[in-house]
Amino acid sequence: MPHPASPPKGVNPWAATVLLLMGNFMNLIDVSIVNVALPSIRTDLGASETQIEWISAAYVLAFAVGLLPCGRFGDKLGRKRLFLSGVGLFTLASVLCGLAPDINVLIGARALQGIGGAMMVPQVMAIMHVIFPPEQKAKAFALAGVVISLGAVTGPLLGGVLISGNFYGLEWRPIFLVNLPVGLLVVLAGFWLIPRLESSRDMAIDWWGVGLFGLAITLVVLPMIEGPLLGWPWWTLVTLVAAIPVGALFLRRQHALEAEGREQLLPMVLLRDRGFLSGVAVVMLHFSAIPGMFLVLAIYFQTGFGLTPLESGVATAPFPLGIMLGSYVTGRFGTRALVGRVALGAAVMLAGMIWLRHAAGHPPADLGPGTLAGPLAMNGLGMGLAISPLFQLVLRDVPGRIAGAATGGMQAFQQIGAAIGIAIVSSLFFVRLRVDQDHAAAIGHALSYQISVFAAILTVLALRQWRGDRWAVTP
Template sequence: MSEDPSAPVNKWAAVAVLLLANFMNLIDITIVNVAMPSLQSELDAAPNLVEWIVAGYTFSFALLLLPAGRMGDLFGRRRMFLTGIAIFTLASLACGLAPGIDTLVAARVAQGVGAAIMTPQTLALVPTLFPREQRGAAFGLFALTAGLASVTGPILGGLLIGADIYGLTWRPIFLVNIPVGVGAFVAACFLVPRADGDRALGIDVVGMILAALAMLAVLVPLVEAPSIGWRTWMWPLVLAAGPLAWSFVAWQRRQAARGAPELLPLRLARSGGFLTGGLLNAVLFSAVPSYFLTIALYLQSGYGLTALQSGLATTPFPIGVLIASAMTGWFGSRWIARRVVGGALLLGLGFAGQAWAIAGMDGEIVWLRMAPWFLLGGIGLGNTVSPLYQVALSAADDNDTGSASGAVQAIRQVGIAFGVAIMGGIFFGLLGGAETGDREAYRLAMLGAIGYAGLVSAILILAPFFTPMRLADES
C-alpha cells in the first residue's frame, strides 16, 4: 500500500479524524432510541414503521460492512472513507428534513449505507498509520469512542429534544451530524494519508450476495423478534442461515482455488487469530450494548429517571474506558492473552457489583452505590476490546485489512443483535406484565439480564486458556 507523500505525518491527528467519524456513527445509533416516542407522535406513524427507523439502519449497515471493507482494499481506504462520510452526512440532512415516516425510513437506510462504507476503513487504516507496538493504543481509543457514544447518545438526545430548538422537536438529533460530518470530511482530506487500493484484487459479486443472504437470515429474526415476538416465518430463516454460510465458505474456497477474486480471503478465514479475535469480539459486544439498553429501561421505566438522568448515571463507564485507553497505550502489543483475561475479569466484577448495587436499592437510585462498578466495568471493557482487535487484524496483510476490518465488525453486529435478543428476552420475560414504576419487577428483570452479561464475562476469562491468543506475526 502506498501513501501520498504530501500527506501529513501526524498519525494521531489522522486517528482523531477517524474517531470523530466513528463517534458520529455510533452516537447516531443510541441517540435515535431516545427520540422514538417523539418521532411516533409527531409523524403519526404506526409502531411497525417506527421500528424500521432502527431496523432499516441496522440491516443496511450490517449487510454492507464486509463488501465495503473489501472496496477499501480495492479502491483505496481514504477514498472510501470520504465517500462514506459524504453519504452519511447527506442522509442525515434528509432525515432531519423528512416530511413523513416513509422518507425518514428511506433516509435511515441511506445513513446505514454511509456508515457501512466509512466504518471498516477506520480500523483498516490503523495498521497503515502505526507500527505494531503503537496499534494497541489506537484500538484502545476506538473502545473509548464506543463507550462515550453509548452514554453520550441518550444525554445529547435528551438535551436536544428537551430544548426543542426552533420548534424542530426530534429533527436536531439528525441535523447535528451535518457540521460534524462536514468537519470530518474536510479534515480527512488533509490529515488522513491516502492508501492506494489494488484493483487487481477484483470484485466477488457472488460472494457478496451469499454473505448478504446469510446475514439477513440471521439478523431479521434477531432484530424483529424483540418487538413483534417470535413468529413462525422466522424459523425457515434461522434454518437457512447455516447452509447459506456454508455456501459462502464453499464459494470462497472455489474462488481461491481458481485464483479468482475473494470477498473474504480464505487465508483470513483459516487464521486462528482472526477467528478467535473476531468471534470473541462478537461475544463481548453481545453483552455491553444490550446491558446499556436494559439499564436504561430499568432506570427510566422502573425508577422514573429521565433520559438525561439515566445517561448521567452511567458516565463512570466511559471514564473507565478512558483510563483503559491510557493503559493499552502503555501495554502496546505485549501480554495479549493476559490482558484479555484481566480485562474480562474486571468487566465481570463490574457486572457483579452492579447486581449487588441493584439488589440492595429498594427505594431511590443511589448513584454512589453504582458508580464504582460502572467505572470498573469501563476499565475492563477497554482492556479487553483492544487486544481482541489486535489479534483479529494482525492476521491481515496490507491488501486485506479492509476486508478483515469489515468482517470483524460485521460479526460484531451479529453479536450485538444476538445480545439484544437474548438479554432483552430475559429482561422482558422476567418483567412479564409489570406496570411502569414497579420497582421490584424491574429490579428482578435487571438482575436476570446481568446474569447473561456475567456469563459472557466468564467465557472471555476462560477463552485464552483454551485457544491460542497471540498476534499473527508472533511465532
C-alpha cells in the same frame, strides 16, 4: 503471507486518526441516540409501532450487510476515498432524516445512513492498521476503544439534552442535524490530513459473494431484531435456520475462488487461521454484552424508577469514565502481554457485572443517577483495559492488502454479536418483567447473560493459551 506494509512516510497518523474517529463516532452515537427520540418521533409523525421499530431496524440491517463488502471495496478503490464518500453519504442522509416530512422518508433515510456508515467504518481501523508503526498501535487502538465505547453511552445523554432543549422548536430533529457540521469538517479536513494509501485496483469484486453474504447476514440479523418484539413467530426461527445453508454456500464459493486463484470477498487465509477466528469470536462475544445492557438499563432507569432521559444518560456516565482510565493504562503497555490484558479486562468486567447485577437487583427506594456509579465505572475500566489489546490480537499481522476485508469481517460479526445480545438480553428482561412488573428482578435476570459472556471469554482465552495456538494470521 507477507507482514503488514510499513507506515507511509510524511504522514501525521494522529491527525488522520482524529478525523477517522470523528466519522466513526457519528455512526456510533446514531445507533443509540435514536432510541431516546422514538416517543417524540412517533407523536410528531403519527407512526405505528411497526414503523417506529423500523427506524432502528433499517439502519442496523443496511449497516450490518454492508460492512464486509465495503471493507473489500476499500481495499480495491482506496480506503481514503471510500471513507470520505461514506462520511459524505452519512451526513447527507442525516440531513434527510432531520428534514423528513413523514415516517416513510425517515425510514428510507435511516437505511441510507446505514449504507454510509458501512462505507466508512471498516476503513477506520484498516487505515489505522497501516499508518501507525507497531510501537504506536497500542495507543491508537486504545483511543479507538474509547471512542467505540463512548458511542454506546453518549447517544442517550446527547439525545436527552437535544430533545429536552427543543432548540428552535425542532423537537427530535436536531439529533440528526447535529451531524451536518461534524460531517462537513471531517470531509474537508480529511482531503488534506488523511493519507492516500495504495489500493489494489486490479482486484475483482466477487458480486455473487456480496449477494450471498448480504442475504446470510439479513437472515440472521432480521429475526434478531423482530423476534423479541413479536414474540418469536415461526418465520423468525425459519429465517435463522435458512441462514445456515446460505452461509455454507458463501463459504463454498470463497473456497472455489481461492482454488481458481481469484480474489475472495472474505479471504480464506483468514478463515483458516484459528487465531484470527478465536479473536473474532471474542470480539463478537464482548460486543454482544454491551448494547443489550444499556438497552435494559435505560428501561430500568426511566420506566422502573422515573428518571428522565437526561438523568438516565447521566447515570451511565461512569462507564465511559472507566473506559478512559482503562484505555490510558493499557495503552502504555504497547504490544506486550496482549492476551493477558484482554483476560484482565474480561475478569474485571465479570466482577463488575456481578456487582451491577446485585446492586441493580437490590436498589434503594430513592434510586438516583449515582446509585450504580461504582459497578458501571468498574465495567468501563474492564472494557478500557480489553479493547485495545483485543483489536491488536485480531489484526496485528494482517497484511495491508487485505486489511479492509479483515476489519470489515471483524466488524460485521461484531454487529451480529450486538444484534444477538440485544435479542437475548431484552427477551430475558421482558419475560421476567411480565411476571410482576418488578424491574429490579427483571434486570437481574437479564444481566445473567453478561456474566455468562465474560466467563465464556475467559474460558476461550484460557483454552487458546493452554493449546499454545497463535492469535495472529500466520505467514
